[in-house]
Amino acid sequence: MTSTPNSLFRHYLNSLIQRGTTRASLTEEARDVLRTWYVTAKKGSRAHSPSSPSSPSPRPEPQPTKTPPPSTNPELFPEERKPSSSITLPEGTMEDKLQYLRDLAQNWKPARDLNSLRDTMVFATGNPHTQLMLIGEAPGYYEEVQREPFVGRAGEKLNQILKAMGLSRDMVYISNIVKFRPSLPNQRTNNRAPTPEEIEACLPIIMHEIQVIQPKMIIALGGTAAVGLLGEQGSVSSMRGRFHDLNGIPVRVTYHPSYLLRSDNPREKRKVWEDMLAVMERMGMPVSEKQRGYFLPRE
Template sequence: MTADDRWVRELDARQRAMLAEMGVKLWLPKPRPAAATATAADPEPPAAPVVAEPAPPAVSAARHPAPAPVQAPTAAPAAAPVIAAAAAPATVAARADIATLDWPALREAVAGCRACGLCESRRNTVFGVGHTQADWMIVGEAPGENEDRQGEPFVGAAGQLLDAMLRACGRSRTSDEAARSVYIANVLKCRPPANRNPAPEEVLRCEPYLARQVALVKPRLIIAMGRFAVQSLLKTTEPIGRLRGRVHHYEGVPVIVTYHPAYLLRTPIDKAKAWADLCMAMAQ
């Protein structure tokens, strides 16, 4: 029996009812032949990995022969490179200041952020929701159309599925008890146009906000949902199928990797795997 199947035998009546609400059918697969135990990693929709954009190559100065004695002195170098070099520390300092913000100041900074082009098309920034001292923190990818309209993460069909998953774990985004609540945030705080994949530069610009949210919540556990959340937190290009089933860490906090609820709506066969990931989270 695999780790993904064992949980079925350990469910009580309440959890079985919650799983039924999630649409997870409870059955045990037929025993696999011994030769089939070494399977390939779980498939998932292909996409470009999230990687930091490479720095532009340094341009070496060309060597020129010494000027003739009668040649006039050369003009002073253009000031543009000096101005560009001086501007970089200011940008870095502005990003570093995020690490000192409290909750009200952080929310205000996100609401007024213009660090990337997503600010031009958004309706609302999507900051986060839930208990600010919750034991669990849910990290998603980016706002969609409903999130952009309401200014709250995980609403609509994906949000309803997430709420059902949390109820099956005895948790809620609206609970007043830290031990029974969650704090939910996304890697990106603004919706990419037409729900396209986040661009690497957009992820890099937004990461300091998420890092500060994690530092303020101080969660006991993080559940990363979706490829871009996983790759942003763990700094890896590995697919989710190869990262599931073990505990990772972000800034010393245990991280469980699982599928995004929107993906589960498109691929309901993987709901059982997502429940196995939540069982691992509850065991931490």
């Protein structure tokens, strides 16, 4: 099953909603595309409209009601999220294997063939000898400039979350599913979420990263990362609050740091912090009473 432009557009809008975006600007080119879709849909509607009363057509036989197909695209999001057999990791140290994946990702043909991603590759950062791996969706403007995941304001917010957990960036491993910044017409600092095709094209690289790191826990930052990793459709609010399984590794889904930048609501911050507390407890990390009380409403 091939994704349609409409489904990709809906996926993009859903990703904006999951990150807390309430307004989005459109270029003139985007408006032209939407007008084309609208006109095409109207023509299709007329083509299937009933005949006029002056020339009645035979009443069709009633058809049995069909159950609508599930929203998840089985080709884009297969149930088994396992490393592809098309990649064979070399012998050697963890660093050797990660360097191999870094070199492979630079010219990864499935991603390059899409012609929808920019050229600068942003791989990962942090300590590969860790028990905790954090995975986001794709690089943005600042990540592309610095060639490091989660920098800029979103990176600062993530650093604050890690510090509250008693961690730092050099104690965890941070990566993205898509290794290139998704492109837009006349792109400057504006970003977009990756499409299902872009996620699926880059998925083998991140799955092999996970295989190399072998973390005891994964935190999926944002709905796009969660959907890509787990192969499940849903919002962050519907997927957070519990642990998911990825080939035997527990995965905790939470909001992207950029979502917290758009919301000063302590209740939303508390939701993210409850996910972090659950991760800390699952990993056997010490949790103080002060940490348990972060972002709770004051009596």
